[in-house]
Amino acid sequence: MSSVSTNLNFFEAKKGIFSWIFSVDHKRIALLYLYSLITFFLVGVTLGLLMRYELLNPGKDLVEAKTYNQIFTLHGVIMIFLFIIPSIPAVFGNFFLPIMLGTDDVSFPRLNLLSWWVYVVGALMALSTLVFGDGPADTGWTFYAPYSVKTGTNVTMSVLAAFVLGFSSILTGLNFIVTIHRLRAPGMTFLKMPLFAWSLYATSWIQLLATPIVGITLLMIAAERLLGVGLFDPSIGGDPILYQHLFWIYSHPAVYIMALPAFGVISEMLPTFSQRTIFGYKAIAFSSLAIAFVGYFIWGHHMFTSGMSGTARFIFSILTFLVAIPTAIKVFNWVATLYKGSINVQPPLLYTLAFIFQFMIGGFTGLVLGALATDIHLHDTYFVVGHFHYVMFGGTGFAFFGALHYWYPKIWGRMYNIKVANVAFTIFFIGFNMLYFPMLIAGLMGMPRRYYDYLPEFHLPNMISTYGSWVLATGLIIMLSNLVAGFFGKKPKVGRNPWNGITLEWQTLSPPPVQNFDRMPVLPQNGPYDFDHKPVIEE
């Protein structure tokens, strides 16, 4: 590491706002993403709380029906395109992938900065629908045609925003693929890479190959609205089912853009807090690729009731069941990793265990929806909303916050209050399940999704769900306050390796220096989780 001239950490190296917003340092870009993402997440949460308040009782509680439609659309667009898709790759991938690979940055640092700027432009375009034209789109985040072609609300700007955000996603994916292929430390073969890197690799391929499809589809919506080209509207010769095909060809793999990085995070945290090697390293690594690959061919399960052919329904249902296999392989391996481990119960592990529990509920309810007969009953009910939130929020959301607690001391060099973090987690966990489990029940009872009003028999699950949203928000406020207080508080700085982890980021200073390492990182002998031959690193 002869060229390292300074051990100044990346916060201290340069000062001023421009040193951040024009920085090409992957760590600073990661934090730019983090602050942006958390801001949009809080906007999305606020919209979610408004929706839940409206549904507290039958009839009008707060807003009119049209406003409600706009709120749930904006909630979906913000949470999907501005939070959950970029979340783990853009923040933790950007920050830790180069460090875990033992290098000083991603392959294309300027492209990395550009991807953040593109993200900001896309986000502003999405939010501009609040104040310009006829208000935000009221179509749902899926922008289904032909309604999206005909509604007077601001659909064109919303789809263009999603189109621009897609570029940010593509650029990040491209950067990660090249970084993983080209910049691994000497001796780090593909099968010696941490599993987080494997999960980002699989994710990046989906970002690169699937995102252009939704980009062109959304442009087709804009073309149909602005130029009257008959693509999806049957009254001018279009085919609305074609829109659903094109939309879901991207948006189902996009579910794995959201989920695979979370799997990677979980695969990092479990060995650290079990203090043993991960069970089935190769199985977990290759199952990420298998999920990414099979995930391309199952989009049709979103369309079982939309007039698709019977043959296609049958094919897509079988393919959907196939994707459960690599996912189950991961879960079995995670649970086996805990077996006979030296388990250290810390906040990140609590989020990990909650992830496994909630992701299982999300996964099993997914199988119920993937089966043709049961889907006919449950399609477009609150069961789907419950399932989706168990996977995306109970899974990826919890993994995101788990990762934030796990890598927090490495990023900021300080520790938050562990007891408060545990209390916040408990409230957050209870609130989450109070909020979303009743949705599964309401769906089974037959309550349709996206409805502004409902029949009296659905009152109880809706009431519990709304109360749950308040508990969840309380847990979230405590959690975020605790993390902010940890940064500004007087707790002593942490050392290099507060969790006794083994991957390369735990060998460097906290926070890391500008060039990531103050001395040459040492790879463990037998793979990235070889706790038996862990390199001894002095402070």
Add this chain to the structure above:
Amino acid sequence: MENTNHHNQHDEVHISSYRDHWRTLLTLLLLTLVTIVISVFGANLKALSVATALLIATVKVVVVAYYFMHLKYDKKLYTWLVLLVAILFAAFTILTATEYFNR
């Protein structure tokens, strides 16, 4: 960082000749001309007109990827990765067409 450039040090650099570039350009122009002739001067291909246009475009893509984008001189792995995209595109088309024709 020494290790950062580790892989790059062992890569062979290939510089294409002007002759190759001109040949590629001429091939692309020729294929564009063929597309125009077929569409404007009315070769009556009927159902095959879209397939023909796609076929010509595909040949152009292969030429660009192979010569201009250096796939020919790079590791075989990258050729396989590009083929993966073609396979995915074929799969999307076949699955969607299966649905459409059985509706």
